[in-house]
Amino acid sequence: MSKPAKEGDSGEPTFELKFRLNGEERTIGTWPARRMLAVLREELGLTGTKRSCEIGRCGACMVLLDGEPVNSCLLSAYQCSGADLVTIEGLQGERAGRVKAAFLQEGGFQCGYCTPGMVISVSSLLEHNRCPSRLETEEALAGNICRCTGYGSIFRAVCRASEGMAEMPPAE
């Protein structure tokens, strides 16, 4: 921990980040202000989280931080100390499984670049609201942009994933 460093610094990491990543306790050396999008993709090889606008507008980089969807391009490493972070690679559980299956069944992707972020956001929505209305779904996905504009199939995927969810036990 000698000199201050920032993202792109070629010197030694100055910050020890301890956090839970996809269910595993992890400790890595990085820089406190390094964006978690870069940490995940470049240091940890988790490339399912996509890089696009890098200013918090598109949702391609969405991850779950302590259960809530956040843009990892706006998240600094120090903000993840002690946190529970889940990327698309670690997204599990029955609801998430239904969401992934529904995206496949409804063709909720074209190029697929926005899909990991969409799946993260939809899974989070359905954890909190098992039967969302169209308006609630639109609001929940307001931060996820699909450049292929295939929104019809995405909304159908949300409907399909939510079918029967009202009978499921509440999320823990």
Ligand code: FES
């Ligand atoms: S890359 Fe993070 S919101 Fe666009």
Ligand code: FES
């Ligand atoms: S499927 Fe191409 S950006 Fe959404």
